Amino acid sequence: MKYISLPESQTRRLSFYLAMEEYVARNVKESDCFFMWQVDPSVIFGRNQLIENEVNLEYCKQHGIQTFRRKSGGGCVYADMSNIMFAYITDDENVNFTFNRYINMVVLVLRKLGVDARGGGRNDIMIGDRKVSGNAFYHIPGRSIVHGTMLYDTNMENMVGSITPTNEKLVSKGIASVRQRIALLKDYISMDIEAFKRFVRENLCEGEIMLSQQDIARIEEMEKEYLTAEFIYGKNPRYSVVHAKRIEGVGDLELRLELKNNVIKSANLMGDFFLVGDVDNRLLALLKDVPLEREAVSNALPPKVDDLILNLDRQSLVDLIMGD
Numbered sequence: 001m002k003y004i005s006l007p008e009s010q011t012r013r014l015s016f017y018l019a020m021e022e023y024v025a026r027n028v029k030e031s032d033c034f035f036m037w038q039v040d041p042s043v044i045f046g047r048n049q050l051i052e053n054e055v056n057l058e059y060c061k062q063h064g065i066q067t068f069r070r071k072s073g074g075g076c077v078y079a080d081m082s083n084i085m086f087a088y089i090t091d092d093e094n095v096n097f098t099f100n101r102y103i104n105m106v107v108l109v110l111r112k113l114g115v116d117a118r119g120g121g122r123n124d125i126m127i128g129d130r131k132v133s134g135n136a137f138y139h140i141p142g143r144s145i146v147h148g149t150m151l152y153d154t155n156m157e158n159m160v161g162s163i164t165p166t167n168e169k170l171v172s173k174g175i176a177s178v179r180q181r182i183a184l185l186k187d188y189i190s191m192d193i194e195a196f197k198r199f200v201r202e203n204l205c206e207g208e209i210m211l212s213q214q215d216i217a218r219i220e221e222m223e224k225e226y227l228t229a230e231f232i233y234g235k236n237p238r239y240s241v242v243h244a245k246r247i248e249g250v251g252d253l254e255l256r257l258e259l260k261n262n263v264i265k266s267a268n269l270m271g272d273f274f275l276v277g278d279v280d281n282r283l284l285a286l287l288k289d290v291p292l293e294r295e296a297v298s299n300a301l302p303p304k305v306d307d308l309i310l311n312l313d314r315q316s317l318v319d320l321i322m323g324d
Contacts, residue, residue: 003205013042043163044067046075054076131181253271
């Protein structure tokens with residue numbers, strides 16, 4: 001696996017690194033690539049999440065925390081210079097295989113440092129019963145991208161405050177609660193963050209690919225999409241019906257339907273689920289002009305949906321659409 005390097009040491013906006021992942025996936029002809037990045041305080045939320053439901057925008061504004069949307073699914077994450085973001089790009093398109101391979105690679109590196117790490121849940125890395133890394137996945141034709149956090153350390157007040165109410169008591173309680181559920185790597189290893197980054201690179205990668213200034217210019221061009229208000233905030237139109245549900249192994253889903261005479265005119269699906277296919281065109285578009293009746297909805301859906309949303313079965317989707 002090759003390490004992707006930049007010919008600079010400056011810290012960029014989080015959106016640049018998201019664009020860099022996509023650029024590498026589309027343009028670097030290497031079967032497996034990896035790189036790490038750090039950012040000034042930022043919140044990154046999933047492709048299908050409503051920003052106002054997930055991010056405390058007022059707190060972020062007051063504390064200089066930037067907000068960005070990514071193209072992968074999953075939940076809301078806070079990042080700063082005290083933790084590290086990992087990016088893994090591979091040729092393999094099988095979501096479960098790619099996730100498992102990546103998580104196992106990182107777990108083995110942590111175990112070399114004497115950390116009792118293991119994979120946990122659908123996308124996490126755990127130390128004991130505490131989470132040290134959460135990861136998300138998306139793919140473009142022929143390539144898959146896994147990216148996620150590695151909590152070396154972090155500003156706990158910002159982590160909690162940026163995604164919870166600003167009430168001081170709630171933030172204080174939130175910090176105590178979150179601190180019981182997450183592991184900070186600095187508490188388990190004796191090396192500083194820079195030494196840890198070197199160790200990860202040396203144990204995961206052989207050789208590097210240095211991007212050029214021309215590559216950087218092209219990444220900056222791709223980054224512009226991530227900075228548009230339409231991409232960050234979404235269209236978020238009003239809907240007549242909202243059905244929300246947590247489905248085990250899938251995540252929290254919120255379906256918004258605009259109806260006319262009980263016929264679906266548009267559909268939008270939000271949540272922290274994992275996208276593995278084109279939900280907009282291969283799923284939601286099929287519901288347009290379909291009566292909101294179980295048989296009609298069922299007939300309109302494709303034979304399987306877990307190739308669009310990880311672990312989602314067709315019957316659970318029908319139940320969600322019908323509000324059951």
